[in-house]
Amino acid sequence: MGEILSSEDAASDFVGYEDLIDFMKERALHELEGDIVEIGAFMGGGTTKLARYAREHGRKVYAIDIFDPACDRTEDSNGVRMCDIYEAFLQGRSQLEVYRETTRGFDNIVTIDKDSREVEFPGEQRFIFGFIDGNHQPDYVRNDFHVIWRNLQPGGSVGFHDYKFDLPGVTAAIDGLIEEHRDEIGEIREIKDKHIVLLTRKV
Ligand SMILES: C[S@@+](CC[C@H](N)C(=O)[O-])C[C@H]1O[C@@H](n2cnc3c(N)ncnc32)[C@H](O)[C@@H]1O
Known part of the structure; x- marks a missing residue:
């Protein structure tokens, strides 16, 4: 998390969502049935990148965020x-207003303005891809994984940010999930320079 982008890039995203889009294209995830879900949208820059790809294939992006920049007090290793x-990036602006402005013009984004612990999708909602970059407390990482994994198509993938970087609690929670779900995971792919790990559900 610590090596985030300069403020001029902040309307973009923290992660480098281009790598996520490349991954989805490489795996042709759009050939599966279902939508995309993001937990932790912040200013919406990454959300719009996901939405552009989703729109090309007639899909939606469900973007979940609590829109309260003060709520995650997790400390990094420094x-x-x-x-x-988050507050430094927002410079006093309302997170939700910045997000609304960034994502204006996309009618395939469904914004869920909630604590991710309160989100449960109906059984018939299928996802082809999900990305987790919400609250960095280990319990939330676990919760957010289950919110997506329950509805993830076989062959679909879920990605996490902050793997093996400066949030050891996040890495430990992800490693625990990988261990517990080993039998259901077909492939694990790391994008080391972006601190991303992607788990693909067995077909
Ligand atoms: C690191 S930022 C996301 C950055 C975004 N992925 C990007 O690259 O631009 C984490 C986001 O998680 C959100 N968040 C924190 N706690 C949350 C919770 N309990 N439920 C949903 N979202 C939460 C914050 O509001 C913040 O927008």
């Missing part, structure tokens, strides 16, 4: 709190 990073 003692910097996530909430302080």
Whole structure:
């Protein structure tokens, strides 16, 4: 999390969602049936990138965010709190207003303005891809995985940000999930320079 982008790139995204889109294209995830889900949209820059790809294939992006920049007090290994990073980027602006402005013009984004712990999709909602970059407390990482994994198509993938970087609790939670779901995971792919790990559900 610590090596986030400069403020001029902030309307873009923290992660480098282009790599996620490349991954989806490479795996032809659009050939599966279902939508995309993102947990942790922040200013919406990554959401619009997902939405552009989704739109090409007639799909939606469900974007879940609590839109409260103060709520994640997780500290990275340098003692910097996530909430302080978010507030520095927002410079007093409303997170939701910035997000609304960034995502304006996309009618295939469904915004879920909620704590991810309160989100449960109906059984018939299928996902081809999900990305988790919400609250960095281990319990949330676990929760957010289950919110997506329950509805993930066989052959679909879920990605996590902040793997093996400066949030050891996140990495440990992901490793625990990989261990517990080993039998259901067909492939694990790491994008090391972006601190992303992607788990593909067995067909
Ligand atoms: C690191 S930022 C996401 C950055 C985004 N993925 C990007 O690359 O631009 C984490 C986001 O998670 C959201 N968040 C924190 N706690 C949450 C919770 N309990 N439920 C949903 N979203 C939450 C924050 O509001 C923040 O927007």
